[in-house]
Amino acid sequence: MNRKTIKLRAKLKNGVTTVRSLMLHPMETGLRKDKKTGKAMPAHYIQEVACRHNGELKVTTEFGISVSKNPFLQFELEGGEKGDILELTWRDNRGETESATTQIK
Numbered sequence: 416m417n418r419k420t421i422k423l424r425a426k427l428k429n430g431v432t433t434v435r436s437l438m439l440h441p442m443e444t445g446l447r448k449d450k451k452t453g454k455a456m457p458a459h460y461i462q463e464v465a466c467r468h469n470g471e472l473k474v475t476t477e478f479g480i481s482v483s484k485n486p487f488l489q490f491e492l493e494g495g496e497k498g499d500i501l502e503l504t505w506r507d508n509r510g511e512t513e514s515a516t517t518q519i520k
Contacts, residue, residue: 421515423465423468425501432519434466435489444480464488465479468495469504495519 422437438461444456458480466474472494493503497519504514 419515420513421503423501423503423504423515423517425495425517425519427495428518429493429496432468432492432499432501434488434490434492434501434503437485437513438447438464438488438505438513442478442482442484442486442503446480449471458508461486461505462508464503466490466492467500467504468492468497469493470502 420439420473422439424435428434440461441459442461443456443459445455447456448454449456460480460482461478464474464476464478465472474490476488478486500516501519502514502516504512506512
C-alpha cells in the first residue's frame, strides 16, 4: 500500500505506556458478494499485529475475518520512557505488510 495506513500514538503516565493505533485496511471477509456481479469478494484482512519497544517484541495479536474495517487497537505496556521508540507492524492474508513508528510522549 502506498499511503500511510497506520496512525500510532503512545503516551506515558504513571509508569504505564498507553498505545493507540488506527489501521486503515478494508478487512474484507471473503463472505460478501459483489452487488453488481454477484460473485464473492476475495478475502483481504489483517492476520497479525506486532508491537516492538526499542526493538524488543512486546505484543503480538492475531486478527481474523470478524474484525471490522479500519481496526482500532489500544493496549498498555508497563514501563518505557519518554522518547523511546515504538513500532507497530501488521501483516495481512495477501502477504502485504505495513509499519509505523512513534516516540513515547
